[in-house]
Amino acid sequence: MSRTILFPPLFATILRDRKLGSFICGAALLQLLLTLFGLPGWPCPLIHALGIPCPGCGLSRATVFLFQGHVKEAVTLHAFAPVLVLALGIITVCTLAPRQRIERLVTGTETLERYTGLTIILLSGLILYWLARLMILQAAFVRLIQS
Amino acid sequence: MLGILGMVVWLGCIICLIMVVIKMFQDKGALHGILGLICGLYAFIWGWLNADRVGIKNIMMIWSLLILISLVLGFVGGFSIPGMTPSTTP
Numbered sequence: 001m002s003r004t005i006l007f008p009p010l011f012a013t014i015l016r017d018r019k020l021g022s023f024i025c026g027a028a029l030l031q032l033l034l035t036l037f038g039l040p041g042w043p044c045p046l047i048h049a050l051g052i053p054c055p056g057c058g059l060s061r062a063t064v065f066l067f068q069g070h071v072k073e074a075v076t077l078h079a080f081a082p083v084l085v086l087a088l089g090i091i092t093v094c095t096l097a098p099r100q101r102i103e104r105l106v107t108g109t110e111t112l113e114r115y116t117g118l119t120i121i122l123l124s125g126l127i128l129y130w131l132a133r134l135m136i137l138q139a140a141f142v143r144l145i146q147s
Numbered sequence: 148m149l150g151i152l153g154m155v156v157w158l159g160c161i162i163c164l165i166m167v168v169i170k171m172f173q174d175k176g177a178l179h180g181i182l183g184l185i186c187g188l189y190a191f192i193w194g195w196l197n198a199d200r201v202g203i204k205n206i207m208m209i210w211s212l213l214i215l216i217s218l219v220l221g222f223v224g225g226f227s228i229p230g231m232t233p234s235t236t237p
Contacts, residue, residue, distance in 0.1 A: 013175075013179075023196065024192060042188045045161045045164055054185070056185055123178070127185070
């Protein structure tokens, strides 16, 4: 089995789709601004219906903390906030920059994804991180999301 | 009453999310599907951008309506999460 089949690219396909990228940037900016001003943003159906935080719960506030320079609070709230900031930064660059200029970046990202399986590792890490917080630190996790 | 209505709305949102994520799995593969499951906002954006192509316009309209209702109910009654404050965002 070849590596191409083992590790299909995900992030590179998002980077190539400028329409999707622009909507992601717009939605993320709106979500972060709403969170910054303490207004209700994108609601998580899982926590509202079942009371269980989803793997992404806390990411918006953690990202806002990160932008404010509160790294410790950000990582305590959600360890994947720096990854999200980096991903959003790359998506923004690829959405706004001329297509010829970003082609090397997108191709490089695709190669990295195909040969290292980085996206799969990160997604698996996120799910494991969520499961660990949910099973081992459940009360603290819910308290953290509530705060 | 509002609490029950809120629960029904949120369960509706979860059902819509699952239906869109199933379409993502079928159309874009497992990784996109997992990302949609983890990040509902991504599934929502992808759903609207591909609503006509994959035939989920009705689901997206229902999902959007449910989110709108949940926001209105949140303002009216401050219901939402069992034992939690209504301001919780991902």
